[in-house]
Structures are given as structure tokens and as C-alpha cells.
Amino acid sequence: MADGELAGLQLAEPQLTSPQKLELYYWMRLTRTFDDRVVAYWKQGRGVGGVFSQRGHEAISVGTGYALRPEDVVAPMHRDLGTYLLRGLTPRRIFANMLGKATGVSGGRDVNLHGVGDLSLNLVGFISHLPHSLPVTVGVALSFVYRKEPRVAMTYVGDGSSSAGLFHEALNLASTHNAPFVLIVENNQYAYSTPLRQQMRVPDVAARAAGYGIPGVIVDGNDVEAVYAASKEAVERARAGGGPTLIECKTMRMMGHAIHDGAEYVPRELLEEWEKRDPVELFERRLVAQDIADPTEIDEIKHRCEVEIADAIEYAEQSPLPDPATVEEGVYAP
């Protein structure tokens, strides 16, 4: 069969323009800069509670979030800072939240990125119990079916949380109802200190999709363009009535589970190998090699990100703590 004939059978290739690629780079760099500053802040003992670095997950959170339309609903996980940022939660609101301030997303009810969302941005807060965001988001997708709305719901699950029982129940429900649902599996090879091989007997989480009769796609989770292309195709298929897709993004958790964890149990050579494929640096090198950006433009974006994050930190530090008299507001208190 000639190439032209085959091409007629393919879904349209999701092409990114040069300005869109620069936008993707900006979101990835902003995410990395934010994360670096948070880690340094907490290591200086200035933060409140625990905190999770998302280092290494930038291509996944940004590439998947970028494939959605504003009317679509997304429920990020604890390493999806990029999704929160590009959906419109400002660095100011997020950092203030991390310091427990009144100006934070939860008004001081919760710190870091657990449980914070903004429904006006179609952003559902992360549910700390894993993988409980999954059935909730499938429910959102089912509501789109009942209301005949051309919208899509997306959520994320880790390699570890993909082995919990709700993963099966939620995906089975989504597939039997042909829900407009996209599940992003962030396979960063560890769940806390447990390596993948100790908690499942197949190397690819995507293999599990066959059990639900839905596509299970594997992508390089450090290549933002690959993540975006797979996500865009799945999102538009779901919107067109083609049902759910599972996309497994292979990456590596580049730091410990949370700030307290030095990840001594992760072989150093493994981290060194993945460091060479750092998603932000990889994309930056590609943009320069393809003449989409020159080093001066890259430096300008980096500077812009530094300024934005410094502003967010200052804003958060100067914000007030919540008024104790409001302690029962916005929480479930029977």
C-alpha cells in the first residue's frame, strides 16, 4: 500500500507550531524553576510540612495538559505541578498554599498540592488516597456522556497506584460506558521505595489496557512532543466518541519520594543514565538544534521564569496566615 493511502487511514498528526513549542518549553522551564526553588526552600527548613519534587515529570504534566481544551476537566496527581500551572493556577497562589497562607488555593486548609483545585479552571484537586482521583474523573467523563457534551476528562496514576483495586474498577466502568476519558500513567519506576519489578509481573502498565478493551499506548515520558502527540490523539478520539485510552509515560523519579527521602535505595547509575535524558534539557537542546530558539531566547525564558517564581515566593511570604475564626469554613465538619 502506498504511503498516501495509509496516511488517509491515520488520525491527523498533531502538529505543533514553533510558537507552541516555545510555549511548551516555557511551561516546562517554569515548572522546573518552581520545583528547584521549592526544594531549596524546604531544605533550608523554611517550608511547612512535607513536599514532593516533580523533577523529571515536566514533559508528562505539560505535554498532557497542553493537549486539553479549557472546557475539558483534569485531575492532576502529586507530581503534576506543570498541569496546575498551565491550567492557570498561578505560582503565587501555589506557593502561598505551600506556606499555608490565606492567599493560597485552599486558604491555608492544606499545604503543598494535596487536595487543591479550582473548578472555575476545570481543575479537580488531587485526592491524596491513591488512586481515588481515578474513579472521580471517570464519573466526570460519564457526566459528559449523559449530558451529550463534547468534553474530555483526564487524570493520572503512578506505577504503584496502578496496582490498587480501584484502577480496575474505574477503567472497567470507563470502557464499558465508552467514557471520554484519558488515563495518564506516570511510570517513574518507583512507588516510594518499591521498584516496579517488586510490585507487578509485567514490565508495562500499558499491557493492562487489553483487559478493558481499550488502547494502551507507551510513550517516552521525557519527550514532551511525544507525550503531547499521544495525548492529543487520545483526547480527540475520546471527544469524537472513541472511548478511553491509557497512555503510559516512561520516566524516572529523579529525587526521593518526598523531601525527607534521600532515595538511597535507588541505584546511582540509574539516576545518572536518566539525568542525561532530562526532559527540560532535552527539549531545550532540540529547540536550539532545530533553530526554533537561539540561546539568547532560551536565556530570556529562563530569566522570566526566575523572576516569576521569585515574585511568587515574596508574595507568599508577605501574605497573612488565615484568620483562626474561619477554621471551620470550607471544610467538611458535621
Ligand SMILES: Cc1ncc(C[n+]2csc(CCOP(=O)(O)OP(=O)(O)O)c2C)c(N)n1
Ligand atoms: C491508599 C493509599 N495508600 C498509601 C498512600 C501513601 N502513598 C503516597 S504516594 C505513595 C507511592 C505512590 O507511588 P506511585 O503511584 O508510583 O506514584 P509516585 O509517587 O511514584 O509518583 C504511597 C504509597 C496513599 N497516598 N494512598
Ligand SMILES: [Mg+2]
Ligand atoms: Mg511511581
